[in-house]
């Protein structure tokens with residue numbers, strides 16, 4: 325079972341003009357086990373609100389020069405690949421996800437929404453993290469992931485849960501204790517694998533809900549054999565707070581975390597003082613201003629129940645070879 329949704333490219337990618345690579349209106353097939361973009365609430369959509377501005381900044385930092393290649397780990401319906409073709413100008417794209425049907429639909433979404441003359445070479449395969457791309461024997465200039473914080477057990481689980489993040493299943497690989505305690509397992513494992521897939525001057529962009537200290541996020545790259553910096557620092561209202569906050573409360577009680585939240589009004593006021601381009605470099609200053617307002621998971625849930633809108637900061641972590 326699947327449905328096809330229509331996406332207005334200019335508004336989804338916040339473009340000033342008509343798209344140069346992808347079609348102005350995207351027809352996106354979503355299989356019933358695929359990650360669902362939040363098209364009815366774009367500010368809560370990670371790709372629109374977090375990844376797209378980061379892609380734009382990355383290209384601007386190269387004075388507009390296009391990137392040759394891009395790979396998405398856990399592409400879902402493939403919108404991240406379409407965004408990368410448009411914004412980064414990638415002429416070769418890799419994409420993976422756990423379920424073969426999700427990947428087949430994503431590949432088709434990329435193919436049918438870019439006219440043949442502008443279409444990148446597509447390298448698509450299903451499986452865990454970057455492992456499916458081994459068969460292509462290539463490297464990538466930009467590797468992007470927006471993986472769930474909590475590992476899910478299998479594609480079947482994803483199908484049932486649509487990544488609700490409620491199934492905490494340990495992985496077999498060795499994971500540093502601080503990574504596991506902060507529930508950053510998949511982000512870490514993606515970085516470990518990415519070492520073999522990064523082009524010489526390539527970078528991994530990890531989009532992470534920063535409910536944990538920035539210094540620990542920066543330590544992720546080091547632990548995985550790369551060097552991390554913060555490309556952008558922004559914030560989001562907690563999506564589905566009634567569903568998600570109790571999970572963080574439970575995990576904090578089980579000795580994970582602690583996890584940091586803030587009242588959304590404080591986040592809005594604080595981040596308004598910083599430009600996106602400077603936000604990565606100023607991330608620790610931003611945190612210092614936010615610190616007096618921090619709420620751990622139980623406090624955030626209590627505030628939510630009293631009617632407060634709760635949010636958290638968001639990092640786009642850029643990790644490169646040493």
Ligand SMILES: C[S@@+](CC[C@H](N)C(=O)[O-])C[C@H]1O[C@@H](n2cnc3c(N)ncnc32)[C@H](O)[C@@H]1O
Nearest residue numbers: 359371398399400404421422452453470471472
């Ligand atoms: C939050 S969605 C992000 C979708 C898309 N990348 C985006 O940015 O809009 C997370 C995706 O990661 C996938 N995923 C979860 N665990 C994975 C794993 N171990 N390997 C590959 N993909 C995984 C999920 O199936 C899901 O499609």
